[in-house]
Amino acid sequence: PIESNRYLINGELLSWKGKMAKVYSSISSTDSYQPTYLGSVPELEEQQANDSLEAALEAYDQGKGKWPTMRVKERIACMQKFVKLMEAKRELTVKLIMWEIGKNLPDAEKEFDRTVQYIYDTIEDYKNLDRDAAKFEKNEGVVAHIRRGPLGVVLCLGPYNYPLNETFALLIPALIMGNTAVFKPAKFGVLLITPLLEAFQESFPKGVVNIVFGRGRVLASPMMKTGKVDVLALIGNSKSANALIDQHPKSNRLRLILGLEAKNPAIILPHADLDLAVKECIAGSLSFNGQRCTALKIIYVHEAIRTAFLEKFTAAVDALKFGNPWDEGAFLTPLPEPNKPQYIQELIDDALAKGGKIINKKGGRLMDNYIWPPVLYPVTKDMRIYEEEQFGPAIPIRSFTDINTPLNDMADSNYGQQVSLFGKDIKELSPLIDALANLVCRVNLNSSCQRGPDVYPFTGRKDSAKATLSVHDALRSFSIRTFVALKDN
Ligand code: G3H
DSSP states (O other): OEEOOEEEETTEEEEOOSOEEEEEEEEESSSSOOEEEEEEEEOOOHHHHHHHHHHHHHHHGGGTSTTTTSOHHHHHHHHHHHHHHHHTTHHHHHHHHHHHHOOOHHHHHHHHHHHHHHHHHHHHHHHHHHHHHTOEEEETTEEEEEEEEEOOEEEEEOOSSSTTHHHHHHHHHHHHTTOEEEEEOOSSSOGGGGGGHHHHHHHSOTTSEEEOOSOHHHHHHHHHHTTOOOEEEEESOHHHHHHHHHHOTTTTTOEEEEEOOOOEEEEEOTTSOHHHHHHHHHHHHHGGGGOSTTSEEEEEEEGGGHHHHHHHHHHHHHTSOBOOTTSTTOOBOOOSSTTHHHHHHHHHHHHHHTTOEEOSTTTTOBOSSOBOOOEEESOOTTSHHHHSOOOSSOEEEEEESSTHHHHHHHHHSSEESEEEEEOSOTTTTHHHHHHHHTTSSEEEESSOOOOOSTTSOBOOEETTEESOBSHHHHHHHTEEEEEEEEEOO
């Protein structure tokens, strides 16, 4: 087990003497099922929250601090040092991603490698951004030196499904742009941050990045209540985001960088390649057990091919391999949230009571730490699975004859992140593609929804996001364009 009582405030690795939070894995290490104890981290209190915010405020010093005014080259050097130190922790971090959140080995490795690449790409993009920003412009006798400056102090809260990658997709661009930050890891995927504490401490000047462990209610709320947080950077759910925003006394001043819920649909048209659609819908709805904001969370299949598609799809779901994350070929893996199987069961019960059916043989089979993904059909709008973001292994199916059915559903939805469209003649489909692009932010043709490649804009309409992430866009989201003007008198 990893017993770490350390946390990082104002450049110091402090030792916590108070209550510790125990971290368990839903993966059993014995034959008779029992969650595995993995270690513990501090359960810090309001005092430490306030101290960490004070440290970030002091390091920022209203924009006069050493970090926000530091030369670009020096900030890059800090980031380069950090990524090098982080790379040395690959093996341990990958192991912890598997144990803590149950991500399978290829995906755990991908999460680590993708994060490292994200940091390198951010550094490169930042160099270009800086060159752009150093430009002079002259218009109507006014010469402007345009720059890009930081926003202030960032409170950074990441999600459990990408405890490394998505947190760093917020933290790294925030820091390189000259902001200072307090970062609180998610509840699951928290231990893997502890081996990186030293890397943060050694790479950045004191107070630039502060890392605290504990409950959101205890730590994030008091920080928001001070009104001194300039940016809330959060990937997670809108309920937590809204609760935090409401606590900020000057919430209209608060900048929001949020990645929230989505209910991405797949639409399968009559001439689609069904084998390809099945393969992509499996990857889209069930990789990491559907615990991805970009996961396909509802499938619309045209009546003309419904029977053929569902036959292939249900067989493919039941042929997937369940196992522990390190088992060869394990695609479905234990769920980190102990109550998730129960929640999926509730969605099933509700759908069955309203006329839905589980149409795959294994669907709904309960295990200690898993529930076999049910394929539910027909799904109607009064069902919870239609409305709620299941964020887990369950696939609702609706059929249609008129394309306006999925289009109207999407227009009525609270979400607007991505869609997958499966069809044949892309040229002929272009008016439909245009219509879809006005409902979401990414239309995937004959492929599942996903965030990457990380250089492409990652955002959403309506309740799905505020601000745009990606290597390129995040640097812009975490900064503001300012300029010095010289009038040609
Ligand atoms: O949870 C949402 C993630 O941003 C999904 O990312 O599509 O790379 O799995 P992904």
